[in-house]
Amino acid sequence: TFSNFEQVEEGGINGRLFVPDGTKDDYQSAAGWNWFYFIEEGTIADYAQKIINFADESTKNACVAAFDTDNDGYLTTDEAAAVTSIGTIFQGAEIGSFDEFKYFTAVTAIDDNAFNGSTITKITLPDGVKSIGENAFAFCNSLTTFFVPATIDYIGNGAFKSCAKLTTITVDEQNTNYMSSIGTLFTKDRSILIQYPAKNSYKSVAFPEDVLTV
Numbered sequence: 001t002f003s004n005f006e007q008v009e010e011g012g013i014n015g016r017l018f019v020p021d022g023t024k025d026d027y028q029s030a031a032g033w034n035w036f037y038f039i040e041e042g043t044i045a046d047y048a049q050k051i052i053n054f055a056d057e058s059t060k061n062a063c064v065a066a067f068d069t070d071n072d073g074y075l076t077t078d079e080a081a082a083v084t085s086i087g088t089i090f091q092g093a094e095i096g097s098f099d100e101f102k103y104f105t106a107v108t109a110i111d112d113n114a115f116n117g118s119t120i121t122k123i124t125l126p127d128g129v130k131s132i133g134e135n136a137f138a139f140c141n142s143l144t145t146f147f148v149p150a151t152i153d154y155i156g157n158g159a160f161k162s163c164a165k166l167t168t169i170t171v172d173e174q175n176t177n178y179m180s181s182i183g184t185l186f187t188k189d190r191s192i193l194i195q196y197p198a199k200n201s202y203k204s205v206a207f208p209e210d211v212l213t214v
Contacts (some may be wrong), residue, residue, distance in 0.1 A: 056096030
């Protein structure tokens with residue numbers, strides 16, 4: 001079967017072989033078959049269902065460049081789920097919408113300056129994210145809205161600083177640390193106003209009497 005591939009015996013075949021369930025170990029140990037770099041159980045259709053379809057091409061390109069571990073030009077849900085930190089890979093990056101970030105389920109923290117100065121327009125955080133670091137979304141001048149999930153228990157200083165087009169920050173009502181009112185981010189007890197969006201539509205605001213820090 002592999003008589004025409006003798007020249008790649010040492011280098012391996014840079015391709016993906018799909019095999020029946022329960023047979024991967026057999027193929028990985030079998031001469032010839034084990035020349036394939038990537039052997040997966042299942043079908044091509046199964047693999048296709050794992051490929052993340054990005055709405056924005058520039059975001060896709062950035063993610064593939066950083067996290068495509070098998071170098072096949074695609075990012076799968078498995079590859080995304082294996083990422084534990086994004087660091088500052090997207091700092092200053094020319095990207096658009098990033099709702100596909102929800103597939104990065106092992107990420108628990110948005111690092112300091114993670115998206116600082118990027119052209120991100122919107123994002124959906126994974127369910128497991130607990131913290132948003134300092135200046136994480138600062139100077140994101142294309143970001144228009146932001147949703148804070150119930151899991152967030154820490155937001156660093158300047159997380160949404162100088163976002164010129166930001167109109168609304170909304171907080172999940174189940175969040176025990178933060179809340180939002182008229183699109184503005186407060187601590188849960190409303191004693192601290194954390195961020196008033198630059199493009200908030202309210203022309204005048206009467207702050208609650210319990211706000212102590214702005």
